[in-house]
Amino acid sequence: MQSAIVCCEQYRDVHYRPIEFNDPQRIAVGAEGDPVRRFAEGISYFAAFDLPVYERAYELRIVSEPVGDQLFIPTVVLLDDNYREIHRIEPDVFEYSNGVLKHAFFINYDQREASYLIVYARKDDSGNAMNAVSVAAATIPITGKPFVFYYTHHREVTSTIRTAPGGRLEVTATLYAPRIVGQDNAKDADGPKVSGKASEPR
Numbered sequence: 001m002q003s004a005i006v007c008c009e010q011y012r013d014v015h016y017r018p019i020e021f022n023d024p025q026r027i028a029v030g031a032e033g034d035p036v037r038r039f040a041e042g043i044s045y046f047a048a049f050d051l052p053v054y055e056r057a058y059e060l061r062i063v064s065e066p067v068g069d070q071l072f073i074p075t076v077v078l079l080d081d082n083y084r085e086i087h088r089i090e091p092d093v094f095e096y097s098n099g100v101l102k103h104a105f106f107i108n109y110d111q112r113e114a115s116y117l118i119v120y121a122r123k124d125d126s127g128n129a130m131n132a133v134s135v136a137a138a139t140i141p142i143t144g145k146p147f148v149f150y151y152t153h154h155r156e157v158t159s160t161i162r163t164a165p166g167g168r169l170e171v172t173a174t175l176y177a178p179r180i181v182g183q184d185n186a187k188d189a190d191g192p193k194v195s196g197k198a199s200e201p202r
Helices: none
Strands: 025-029 037-039 042-044 044-048 057-067 068-072 076-081 085-089 096-097 100-107 116-120 129-144 147-164 166-174
Touching: 025 044, 044 166, 068 166, 085 100, 116 166
Parallel strands: 068 147
Antiparallel strands: 025 166, 037 042, 044 116, 057 100, 057 166, 076 085, 076 116, 096 100, 129 147
C-alpha cells in the first residue's frame, strides 16, 4: 500500500462501478496499481459502486471472500447524490460463516436518497490475527436394513485468519418482492423497516 497512489480527496472524484439488480458485482480490492483513499481512520484501499435508481425497496448483500488465510473486513458508507454520507455500517454487523464475511441490509423508502456505496477496510482492521467461528456440517449414513438413514452432525470450527487491506468482494442488489397469501409476487412499496445500525427486516 505504501507505493499506491492516493486519490480522490472528494467522494465526487471517485470512479463508481454501476450495480444492476440481480447482477452480482465481483471485484478485487487492493490489487497492484489500485488507488487508495485517505479516510478518517487512515489510508485504505476501497471499492465504490453506483447504486440502482430507487423504484421500490431492495436488498444489498455484501460478501467478503478470503484470499488464502487473509480476509478483508468491510466498513460500508452510503452517500446521497450530492456525495454526502447518510449512513454507515460498521464491521461488527458482518457475520462470519463458511469462510466468508457477509451482511445484507435493505434500502427502503427511508433510505431512498442512497445513490453511492463505498466499501473499505479501516487501517486498524488490517494486519491483525482473529479467531473466527463457523459451523461445519457432516452427514453420516446409518444403515438399518432395509433402510438407510442419514444423520447430520453440526459442530463449531474455530479458524485463525489474518485481516488484510484488500481482498475479494461480491455486491448484489435484489428487488424486495414478498409473497402474501392469496397474492403472487405482491410488492410492498415501502419494504421492510430497518434500524440505524443493523439493517434487518422487522
